[in-house]
Amino acid sequence: MKTVIVRPERCVGCLQCRLACAVEHSRTKNLAGAISEQVTPRPRLRIYPGRQHLAFPNKCRHCEPAPCQQVCIAGAISRTPRSTVDIDPAKCINCAMCAMACPFGVLTYAPLYLAPDKRAVALKCDQCPEREAVGRKPACVEACKVGALTYGEWQEAQEHKGWALAQAVFASLQAPPETEPAPPPGIRLWRRINS
Amino acid sequence: MRYLIIGASAAGLAAAETIRQWDPRGAVTVVSDEPHPPYSRPLLTYLLSGEVSLEKIWLKAADYFQEWGFEALLGEQVVQVAPEEREVRLRSGRACPYDRLLIASGARPRLPGIPGEDLEGVFTLRTLADWRRLDAALPEGAEVVVAGAGPVGLKAAEALARRGCRVALAELESQVLPRLVDTQAAAMLGNALLEWGIEVYCDTKPIGLAGYKGRVRALALADGRELPAQAVLFAIGVTPNTEFLADSGLAAAGGVPVDARLNTGLPEIYAAGDCVQGVNLLTGQPAYVPIWPAAVEQGKIAGANMAGANRRYPGLLPQNSISLRGFKIITGGLVQPEAEDVEIVSELDRRRGHYRRLAYREGRLVGLTLVGAVADAGIYFHLMSQQLPAAEPVTPGRLWG
Ligand SMILES: Cc1cc2nc3c(=O)[nH]c(=O)nc-3n(C[C@H](O)[C@H](O)[C@H](O)COP(=O)(O)OP(=O)(O)OC[C@H]3O[C@@H](n4cnc5c(N)ncnc54)[C@H](O)[C@@H]3O)c2cc1C
Numbered sequence: 001m002k003t004v005i006v007r008p009e010r011c012v013g014c015l016q017c018r019l020a021c022a023v024e025h026s027r028t029k030n031l032a033g034a035i036s037e038q039v040t041p042r043p044r045l046r047i048y049p050g051r052q053h054l055a056f057p058n059k060c061r062h063c064e065p066a067p068c069q070q071v072c073i074a075g076a077i078s079r080t081p082r083s084t085v086d087i088d089p090a091k092c093i094n095c096a097m098c099a100m101a102c103p104f105g106v107l108t109y110a111p112l113y114l115a116p117d118k119r120a121v122a123l124k125c126d127q128c129p130e131r132e133a134v135g136r137k138p139a140c141v142e143a144c145k146v147g148a149l150t151y152g153e154w155q156e157a158q159e160h161k162g163w164a165l166a167q168a169v170f171a172s173l174q175a176p177p178e179t180e181p182a183p184p185p186g187i188r189l190w191r192r193i194n195s
Numbered sequence: 196m197r198y199l200i201i202g203a204s205a206a207g208l209a210a211a212e213t214i215r216q217w218d219p220r221g222a223v224t225v226v227s228d229e230p231h232p233p234y235s236r237p238l239l240t241y242l243l244s245g246e247v248s249l250e251k252i253w254l255k256a257a258d259y260f261q262e263w264g265f266e267a268l269l270g271e272q273v274v275q276v277a278p279e280e281r282e283v284r285l286r287s288g289r290a291c292p293y294d295r296l297l298i299a300s301g302a303r304p305r306l307p308g309i310p311g312e313d314l315e316g317v318f319t320l321r322t323l324a325d326w327r328r329l330d331a332a333l334p335e336g337a338e339v340v341v342a343g344a345g346p347v348g349l350k351a352a353e354a355l356a357r358r359g360c361r362v363a364l365a366e367l368e369s370q371v372l373p374r375l376v377d378t379q380a381a382a383m384l385g386n387a388l389l390e391w392g393i394e395v396y397c398d399t400k401p402i403g404l405a406g407y408k409g410r411v412r413a414l415a416l417a418d419g420r421e422l423p424a425q426a427v428l429f430a431i432g433v434t435p436n437t438e439f440l441a442d443s444g445l446a447a448a449g450g451v452p453v454d455a456r457l458n459t460g461l462p463e464i465y466a467a468g469d470c471v472q473g474v475n476l477l478t479g480q481p482a483y484v485p486i487w488p489a490a491v492e493q494g495k496i497a498g499a500n501m502a503g504a505n506r507r508y509p510g511l512l513p514q515n516s517i518s519l520r521g522f523k524i525i526t527g528g529l530v531q532p533e534a535e536d537v538e539i540v541s542e543l544d545r546r547r548g549h550y551r552r553l554a555y556r557e558g559r560l561v562g563l564t565l566v567g568a569v570a571d572a573g574i575y576f577h578l579m580s581q582q583l584p585a586a587e588p589v590t591p592g593r594l595w596g
Pocket residue numbers: 073095097201202203204205206207226227228229236237238239240271272273274299300301302320321322347436439467468469470485486487488490516
């Protein structure tokens with residue numbers, strides 16, 4: 001399956017991918033519109049401050065089998081025909097069982113304009129289905145100027161990478177505050193989307 | 196090969212699907228005493244609150260059993276397992292032969308064993324039938340007492356409050372979520388309950404149910420108080436469903452004992468889910484933790500082994516998620532570890548309402564409670580279940596950025 005491949009060693013922590021992701025998952029799909037939407041659009045990938053590297057991006061790996069899918073008590077998580085793991089906002093009950101199961105810690109919970117009553121649901125990378133349908137790369141890949149996020153076929157087994165990543169993320173959760181990557185300059189809405 | 200599975204829920208269905216992957220041609224029969232198609236038990240409180248409608252609780256598509264090629268005997272109760280004859284007997288009189296049997300009969304709510312439990316208006320919540328009874332008996336603004344402030348009691352109390360009931364939550368121990376969280380996390384949850392209009396009574400021992408003309412009117416407490424109620428819901432824990440195993444020698448007091456392969460000791464009989472005596476992954480000690488993810492995982496391992504695999508179940512990692520009106524707690528592992536060599540690191544961010552408590556033993560993470568910001572829970576549980584060293588020295592660092 002074609003997917004977003006992360007090369008943490010290249011990431012400089014500029015956070016442009018998060019902004020592009022939030023915009024892609026907004027109702028209006030453009031920055032100006034996204035800022036003023038009633039339900040603030042959220043990015044579906046995170047950048048952690050790194051120890052060995054400046055920063056490293058983290059997002060859903062669309063695991064096979066997917067631990068999140070196995071524990072979802074509402075049957076909201078399924079595998080799409082294009083092999084991605086998808087959350088149905090109409091079924092999700094915001095119970096956070098999936099947060100316990102995802103070894104990469106990539107789920108967030110926030111209101112979504114697509115959910116019934118715009119309520120909070122589980123959010124994660126969906127690999128930009130609307131872009132794929134018209135042959136475009138995912139928004140984060142397009143936004144990444146240093147090749148930390150690329151789009152291609154998986155090559156290696158993910159499991160051991162996953163363990164290493166879990167430890168790296170864990171270490172960063174313990175890190176002192178000053179190592180947090182800086183927000184991109186001149187983007188006022190950053191704080192809002194990022195909070 | 197003829198596979199028979201007792202129970203069509205988390206464990207039973209996970210096993211059936213796994214068997215199908217390993218043995219495409221085997222005959223798989225699933226028996227359940229519940230008459231309706233498989234549904235999600237944890238959604239019952241969401242059904243009660245009205246957040247989820249009935250059509251959303253079914254676990255599988257309408258043609259599920261056909262699609263997978265399983266025979267489903269729904270509404271059929273198993274009354275006896277006869278290992279010598281290798282058959283299972285149903286209440287309807289029918290006998291089902293098997294080559295491999297899985298006991299995935301789950302558990303049912305306990306009652307405290309106090310006078311008045313047979314009064315009208317006394318409920319438990321475990322099945323769709325329980326929900327129907329409770330739903331039909333609740334006028335708007337009804338006074339309801341929920342006894343037991345564990346995960347199910349809390350969720351039920353919140354759901355009832357959402358429906359417009361006046362809810363009192365009575366807990367035997369001195370805090371909500373006893374044994375699952377520490378006093379700090381319990382206090383944060385207690386504040387939220389108060390905000391939602393739920394009255395919490397801790398350190399209260401129910402000693403009886405007072406009735407009037409056959410209907411319950413109050414829950415009587417050991418300290419002499421009475422909590423008035425048109426309905427009392429008991430959520431004080433569950434007990435494994437093993438009566439039908441009485442003369443088979445397979446059951447013990449705390450559930451069906453199994454080995455690391457989830458085998459019962461009789462080579463052709465396995466067990467999985469809430470009916471099993473569990474083992475805690477972190478301590479290796481017996482621990483009864485009836486949770487959905489463990490039932491699914493055990494079902495898969497037992498199913499594979501029934502079909503000829505040799506998979507081991509490493510033990511269960513206790514974990515619970517309480518998510519009510521945007522307030523989230525995730526807790527798991529060893530919450531109140533007794534050993535002295537356990538180091539606790541906790542951080543409280545009052546402004547944001549975030550709390551994090553980690554327990555370490557010999558450089559490894561063994562316990563976790565997150566309040567407010569729970570997104571990273573899976574990473575912690577992953578470290579815990581793999582027993583990976585928590586590489587960095589323990590420094591109470593920043594809360595989430
Ligand atoms: C209201 C509620 C909320 C919950 N929320 C959560 C949650 O958020 N997270 C979580 O992890 N867990 C939750 N749980 C617990 C979870 O539902 C259970 O751990 C899970 O259902 C266990 O699955 P199981 O397959 O082992 O057993 P069960 O789901 O109990 O299924 C066993 C089935 O076997 C049938 N059966 C029993 N005896 C016989 C017999 N003799 N003949 C035929 N059939 C029989 C039963 O009727 C039942 O249908 C909740 C439970 C309840 C009641």
